[in-house]
Amino acid sequence: MxxxxxxxxxxxxxxxxxxxxxxxxxxxxxxxxxxxxxxxxxxxxxxxxxxxxxxxxxxxxxxxxxxxxxxxxxxxxxxxxxxxAMILGARLDGHIVQGHVDQTGILTKIEEKDGSWHFSFEYDAALNNVTIEKGSITIDGVSLTVVDSGTNTFSVAIIPYTYDNTCFHTYVVGTVINLEFDVIGKYVSKLMLAKS
Known part of the structure; x- marks a missing residue:
C-alpha cells in the first residue's frame, strides 16, 4: 500500500x-x-x-x-x-494507492498557468475506468486531484514543488503514463455496471 x-x-x-x-x-x-x-x-x-x-x-x-x-x-x-510502501500508523498524505496500474494514458496538452501547470490526459474508456472532478487519480505513482473530467479525458494541476521533484518536468505531449484510478471509484463503477 x-x-x-x-x-x-x-x-x-x-x-x-x-x-x-x-x-x-x-x-x-x-x-x-x-x-x-x-x-x-x-x-x-x-x-x-x-x-x-x-x-x-x-x-x-x-x-x-x-x-x-x-x-x-x-x-x-x-x-x-x-x-x-507506507508505514502502518503513519499519516496518509496522498490517498490510498495500491501500486497496481489499471491502464496507461497519454499526455495530450501542457499549459503553464501563473506559476503552475495544467496537464491533460486521454485514456481508453473501454476499460470502464472513470474520473470525477475533485476525485483522486494516480499518475506514474503521484497522488493528484482531478481538475476537469470527461468520458476518457481528465486534467490535473501541478504545483512547482511537484513539477520539480517528480517526473512531471520530463513529460512532453505524447508521453505514455501509468494510471491507477481511485480504488473506491473502481468498486462503485463495477457495482453500477453489474446493475445495468
Whole structure:
C-alpha cells in the first residue's frame, strides 16, 4: 500500500530482458535504506527488490506488468518516481494507492498557468475506468486531484514543488503514463455496471 507521495527520483542504470521478464536496475538515494523483498513503487508500479548493492538495486517486472504499464518503454538514464510502501500508523498524505496500474494514458496538452501547470490526459474508456472532478487519480505513482473530467479525458494541476521533484518536468505531449484510478471509484463503477 502506498500514498502517492513521491519520496525521490531514481535513475535507470540497466535494463536486462530474460524470458519475458525485465530486470530493472535503479540508482537511488533510497538504496541504502532498502532490503531484499521490500516493495517499492516505480512510476506507480509496485515491484519487489530482488538484489542490491551500495549504490543501486534491482527489481523484476513480469510480462503481464510490462503489457499493462509503461515500464516496457523505460530507457537507461531515464528518471523514475519512487515511493516505499507506507508505514502502518503513519499519516496518509496522498490517498490510498495500491501500486497496481489499471491502464496507461497519454499526455495530450501542457499549459503553464501563473506559476503552475495544467496537464491533460486521454485514456481508453473501454476499460470502464472513470474520473470525477475533485476525485483522486494516480499518475506514474503521484497522488493528484482531478481538475476537469470527461468520458476518457481528465486534467490535473501541478504545483512547482511537484513539477520539480517528480517526473512531471520530463513529460512532453505524447508521453505514455501509468494510471491507477481511485480504488473506491473502481468498486462503485463495477457495482453500477453489474446493475445495468
Amino acid at each position: 502506498f500514498t502517492g507521495i513521491i519520496e525521490t527520483l531514481g535513475e535507470v542504470k540497466e535494463l536486462k530482458n530474460e524470458s519475458g521478464n525485465l530486470h530493472i536496475t535503479i540508482k537511488s538515494a533510497l538504496t541504502s535504506e532498502l532490503k531484499i523483498d521490500q516493495s517499492v513503487a516505480h512510476n506507480g508500479v509496485c515491484l519487489t527488490v530482488v538484489s542490491l548493492n551500495e549504490y543501486s538495486y534491482t527489481v523484476t517486472a513480469i510480462e503481464e506488468t510490462l503489457a499493462k504499464t509503461s515500464l516496457k518503454n523505460l530507457e537507461v538514464g531515464q528518471k523514475i518516481n519512487l515511493e516505499r
